[in-house]
Amino acid sequence: MKxxxxxxxxxxxxxxxxxDDSGALVATAFGGVSALRQRxxxxxxxxxxxRLVEVxxxxxxxxxARRDRFTLKMAPQGTxxxxxxxxxxxxxxxxxxRSYGELAGKLxxxxxxxxxxxxxxxxxxxxxxxxxxxxxADGSLTGFAFGEEIKSQxxxxxxxxx
Numbered sequence: 216m217k218x219x220x221x222x223x224x225x226x227x228x229x230x231x232x233x234x235d236d237s238g239a240l241v242a243t244a245f246g247g248v249s250a251l252r253q254r255x256x257x258x259x260x261x262x263x264x265x266r267l268v269e270v271x272x273x274x275x276x277x278x279x280a281r282r283d284r285f286t287l288k289m290a291p292q293g294t295x296x297x298x299x300x301x302x303x304x305x306x307x308x309x310x311x312x313r314s315y316g317e318l319a320g321k322l323x324x325x326x327x328x329x330x331x332x333x334x335x336x337x338x339x340x341x342x343x344x345x346x347x348x349x350x351x352a353d354g355s356l357t358g359f360a361f362g363e364e365i366k367s368q369x370x371x372x373x374x375x376x377x
Contacts, residue, residue, distance in 0.1 A: 216235065216236070216258050216259070217235075217236055217258070217259045217261065218233045218234065218235055218241060218242075218255055218258050218259065218260050218261075219233065219234050219235075219260075219261055219262070219263035219266040219267065220232060220233040220234075220248060220251055220260055220261070220262055220263070220267070221262060221263065221264040221266075221267040221270070221271065222247055222248050222251075222262075223271050223274075225274060225275075225278050226278050226368070226372070227245060227278075227365050227368050227369060227372075228245050228246065228365065229245065229246055229247055230243065230244075230245055230274060230342070231243065231244045231245075231246065231247060231248050231250060231251040232244075232251075232267055232270045232271075232274075233251055233254075233255070233260065234266055234267060234270070235290060237288075237290075238266060238269075238288060239288045239289055239290035240270060240287050240288065240289045240290070240340055240343060241254075241289075241290050241291065241292065241339065241340070242254045242255070242291075242339045242340060243270075243339070243340050243341050243342055243343060244341065244360075244361070245341065245342075245361035245365050246361065248260075248262075250361075254339055269287060270287060273285050273286065273287055273343075274342070277342070278372070280372075283308075283309035283310070283373075284309065285343045287343060289340055289343065289344070291338070291339045291340050291344065292339065293334075293337065293339070296330070296334060297334045297337060297338075299322060299334075300318070300322065300331055300334035300335060300338075301334070301338055301340075301344050303318055303321055303322055304318075304335065304338065304344050304345055304346055304348070304349070305344055305345070306321075307345055307348045307349075309345075309373055310373045310374045310375060311348060311375070312348050312349065312350045312370070312375055313348065313349055313350070314328075314349070314350060314351060314352045315328040315329070315331050315332045315335070315349060315351070315352070315357075316328040316352055318331050318335075318349060319331045328352075332349075332357075332358075335349050336358060336360065341360065341361065342369070346359070347359060347365075347366045347369045347370060348370070348373075348375075356370075
């Protein structure tokens with residue numbers, strides 16, 4: 216399958232995004248294209264900024280405080296449980312956080328905080344599917360695939376951290 220990507224600057228660093236032939240967003244990563252390429256073994260990945268104009272626009276609006284919800288068409292690949300967790304992540308409002316346990320409870324799986332954490336960690340569309348809004352039960356930032364510094368920066372941008 217063919218995928219198209221672009222990399223552009225944001226206040227949190229370089230951001231790479233990839234779409235499929237239909238224009239649906241399939242992956243994002245902070246950092247250069249090498250961070251994105253890890254998700255596309257066996258796929259053809261070509262740079263095509265024109266196919267990602269809408270992604271670039273919505274991300275720029277987010278960072279300029281003109282957008283608090285993304286409307287991009289997405290097609291993340293994952294198990295049914297991962298899809299369920301990623302859908303729940305999209306329901307966490309801008310400027311809010313949830314713990315892994317709270318997210319598990321919302322899914323009706325109160326004992327599955329670790330499984331929710333693992334699904335959160337495998338989210339292929341960071342920022343757009345806001346995995347950065349999930350924190351530890353004690354309020355700690357916990358893990359983020361692109362580092363706690365970027366997670367902290369995103370939460371500060373959203374007004375969660377001072």
